[in-house]
Structures are given as C-alpha cells and as structure tokens.
Amino acid sequence: MAKRYWLMKSEPNTYSIDDLKRDGTTPWEGVRNYQARNYMRDDMKVGDGVLFYHSNAKPPGVVGIGKVSRSAYPDFYAFDKKSNYFDPKSDPENPRWMMVDVGYVSTFKRMVSLNEMKEIPALSDMLVIRKGMRLSIQPTTKDEFALVKKLGNTIAKA
DNA sequence: GCCAACGTTGGC
C-alpha cells in the first residue's frame, strides 16, 4: 500500500508539537469519533505522513510534521475509569476505540495558518478549511502535504 | 466568551 498522508488536530493547550518533540512519539489517545477511529484502524500505516495541526489556537494552523510510528491498537484509556477518555461501552474483549502512535519528524520554521491555507487555490479541497469540519483526523493528498510542508519551511510569505 | 455546526443519545 502506498504511503498516505493525514492531518491530525491537537489543541496546543493539551498536546502541542513541542510536547511531541520532547516525547519523540506518543499514543494518539482519546479519539471518540467513529470516522476518525476508522481512519486509524483501517487506513493508517507505519510511515504515513502527518500534518500536525493546532486547533483552538490563536491562530489555528499546521505547525509541523509527524509520522505514524505504530499502527492501530486498542485505546486502553477507554477502560480506565479515572481517565477523561473512559468509555464504559468499550469492552476490553472487543475494544470500541483504537489509536495509533505518532512520531515527531520536524517543526516548521513558521506556522501555516488556517487563514493562509484558505487563500491558496491548490489547497482549496482540504477538509480542514471547510466550515464546520470538526473531524480530528483527516486524509490529505500527497500534493497538499508537500505544499503545506514547503510553505512551513519557507520564511517568506507567498 | 459566543455560537454555529456536528455527532450522539434516547424517548417515542
């Protein structure tokens, strides 16, 4: 299977690109949305590229690159009563929620903000720029991934 | 802090 590309949202207050840089790799726990779960479970493979997006930030935007470092396995936080992500409906014998591990690759020289992406025609099909798009894990194309990465590593604005 | 857009839940 060819390498795929993704955009993954995280709130910097909760887990930022700097946290990922510090940790090297992290379990992507707490996804409680079926569509996002399905992407992780069915489509994400080790080595896939990740655009690391800061949501609920000022401004929001893509701040760096990650990669899938472990394919889907049960999100055990769902079994932990003390966790914010506890879900009594997830049975350890048949886990409802899955997660992958995401590894750190690089931090952009500058953020590629949501506003900037909205203004670039080549990125006009990206899900993240669509109003009301709340999905926390989104597929992106190879070209979109490459362009956002290039922008983030280019100091001068287009 | 506001609120529109979603997704989920649960009564019927």
Add this chain to the structure above:
DNA sequence: GCCAACGTTGGC
C-alpha cells in the same frame, strides 16, 4: 426509524 435535546468542537 425519526428527531428533539444535549454535549462537544473549534473558529472567531
């Protein structure tokens, strides 16, 4: 199976 109510997301 419908849909109103509710909770959450996330830009602004």
